[in-house]
Amino acid sequence: MKNNRGICFLDNIHTRRKLLGMTMVLPTVIILVALILYPVITNLYLSFTNSNLLKSGSSFIGFQNYAKIFSDKMFSKYAWNTLIWTVFSVVGQLVVGFALALLISRQMRGGTFLRSFLLIPYVVPAVSIALIARWILNSNYGIVNHWLQNMGLVASGQSALSLPVGAMIVVIIFNIWRSYPFPMLIYWAALKGIDKELYEAANVDGANKLQVFLYITLPQLRNTTLTLLILRIAWTATYFDLIWMVTGGGPAGSTTQLPIMIYQNSFGTFQIGYAAAISVILGLILMVFVIAYIRRSKNFAD
């Protein structure tokens, strides 16, 4: 578009295009400002006050909330939980998604049906999953818990949901269960998109299947993986609903991650100033990932 001839005419087009572009983006900007920027700024402000929900009125206390975060023993525990929950959930769903993508990219009878079937968990509401999880792991009447007891993994009268590690494993498994279809589809598309000539060239060179997989398939999927990673990390680390409905953060805070900690500080101990500070920290940490991603993403290059 950069052209030196007929500057006056082009300028006109430029202005018009600029205006058209801005008009098209305007509704987005309005929504982003009113529904995201404004709440974020409110939160930022709250995080510097001692606001609480028991008494009205608050005062500015500088960085005290932030100082408190770093002296709060629970914060490091819950931050660690957030890390465990996010890493295992994300890696798990990417691995499962990728494995199933390899499966459905094969030519086989009933392949389309299988693909459709594998998509089902994506639309099962989190609340239904929570119900199922609590029911099948009920210490007295839960079928899976019963099997675990028979295998000796869980003591009699015990439930996997009452064990700190067990509860974390359960919520992670169910989170993977409901979120692998998205990576699966994306990987499947990416696999289909790999240039066939690359494979042919490799065959000519006498590479075996493993080598083809390692040196052609995987590198081709690097960008897809990175994008999925960033999307799923941001989504998982801020995800509240499933854990809240399955374990409520217990037992002994072993499945409490930062979003639940924020909720408990807002509506359990009513310290919304402090809760706001935690949410700012969580947002900032995720922002680091996003910025790292943006710097190397094609989507944001011109």
Next chain:
Amino acid sequence: MLKKVAAIVIVLAVMLTILVGCPGKTEEPDTDKSNQTGKEKLVIWTNLTAEAQITVLTKQFNELSSEMGVEVEINPVPLTDLYSKMATAKESGTLPDIMHTAEASVAYLEGQGVLECMDDIINELGRDDFMESALNMNTVDGKVWGVPDWVMHTSVWYRKDLFAKYGLNVPQNWEEFAAVASALNIDTNEDGEIDIYGFPVPMDAVLVATQTYYPFLYANGLTTLDPSTGEYVFGDNIEEEVEIMEYIMDLFKASSPPASISWTWSDYRNALVEGNVAMTLDMGAVVGLAQTNNPDMVVNLGCFDLPGKDGPAKATFGGTYNFVVINQGGDAKVALAKEFVKKLYVPERTAERALSRPMFAFPSQNSAFAIYKDDVSVQPFQTEMTTIYNSLRDLTWYAYGMESGLNQLNTSMQATTFFGEAMQSVALNQMTSQEAVEYIDQKLQEQIQLINP
């Protein structure tokens, strides 16, 4: 492609119309309705999401609605997200006109200054007719802010048949209690694993753990606040509180299913009713549950007060449900809401509401109790009823944080999860009892700081 998109959009639109059209009530614009019909509208929140309770409440509200010519809108708000709801609604001035709720919300709303004083209604209805202890729980500085509807009382509910079968007597102190609890660990099919546990120690962090700890504290005469002065005394008795925590943990290890770390109310109630435990602390809701889910069990149930360490309980643990009126809608609305609440306190109605959860809810009006006790659903429990009713009237029961009257500390303790976290940590050996009690003490002091800066 475009055709496909269009087709899908049309299908969606048709489904939408069908769905909107079908239930009919989904999209009634109700904001202007009161103006159209000329009727005033009262918005009522209740925490009672159990089917039987909401049915009775709805029935009574609707009766009054036609009797008084007002419109009512009933919204059940479950206890689990009550505090986020109240806090956000208060922030934006969208609280209901009337609320039917536990003392924790009464305290919260009173602290926000949005409640209407209820002394006039109490006086009109007859102050003497109300249980004094229930009134105390709604009182700050001599003013009553909520009209008590019913009271609840925690006892040990147990299997009379199993006590008889194993020749056990009602325990009189902690040593006996622990002995009875372990004697009731029963391996019915002799496979080497316990099938019926003696006494579960439920510790779910939301609402439950605190209710497990406090009956033991009260039984030994310990409180959070001094009942007469209202001063914070939990921190003065750490040593005894640690000892109590250790006793509870011993019970947990000896006679409770390990899963009870995350048991909630419905878990331990189901366990007693379905025959998986032999005793449990409960506010009598097991009776109603047995009546619907396992009627054969009803005759086997009985209750006694949890004993203190060396003898009978010094105090017991309980709670109330109350009606409050919120003063945000202008004088006329408030007057109407008060009138509405007052009309709910006909003895028959009070009794009917309490009977929707037999043996769990006891009417706080003496006149209503006379009707209540003859009802068929509580008929088999005459002795239990007398014991509970007497100890309710004796003024020796408290709700945590409210030992000296209505207090927002109770709200904090109700909404928070730190009790549960501390107790679960001890049960999982992640904390000692000492650390857990100190942690609770520190958190409680933090909350008191918030309430009285």
Next chain:
Amino acid sequence: MIIMLENKVKKREKHLFRKCLIGAIVALSIGMIAFPLYWMLISSLKPSTELFASPPTIFPKSISLEWYKKAFQNSMVLTYFGNSFIVSSITTVVVTIVATFGAYGLTRFRFVGRKIITVSSLAAYCIPPIMLMVPLYRVVSKLRLISSLLGVIIGHLALTLPFAIWLLISFFKSIPREIEESALVNGASEFTVFRKIAIPLCAPGILSTAILVFILSWNEYLLASVMVSQDSMKTLTVGLANYISNVQIDWGIVMALGTATTIPIVLMFSLIQKYFVEGLTAGAIKG
């Protein structure tokens, strides 16, 4: 000759083995997905004596509809269902339109602040929804929308728009500009190009985005639980979550309601998943 034959046999054995392995993987994954849903379904059909049997029965001995009768007797499930449908549909339509315009504007035009908006729409994606909760509630109540579904819709707009923008940006980027540019050279107006060329080219991508937004909105719990207090305005997730509040979990009823809420959405999705797959695989998200 013999060696060749042996090789053939080996190959066939290998082939057979692989077939079995793949068959096993397929069976396992189908089982893993189907089992929880199957269990919810049969639990809702077991009469109370069998529901609380220990050990549980894998195939119900008798089937009864008592829980469904109880669940639908007095409950608002149909209303909740309608609410969820309205909320999700409106959110989907609004977000899809706004995001299509926005993403196109951001990818095809140059103006001040373009980059910032692009970046911040992705940044918005990693803000914890819980952080938006209280402030959004204030916005909604100031607009006096607290007792209508619009409050929930506004919350869901905030949650889904950043993701939709981000997806659509990559869709538009994946379409070669040359077609549009040649149309422009031929004298078509920018808007005509957008309407007649870009949108049809990107239709599969737009449709998949719409479906994703619908699913996100349909499943959302946190904001929906705060934005309305009226029972008649609750969405399905919130209404159902109320049944598992720990006051009283009536497992039979809860399982019946869970089944009743899961089946329609699964069926609906099965009908349109073809387009969802088509769109998502049309060449977006390559990073």
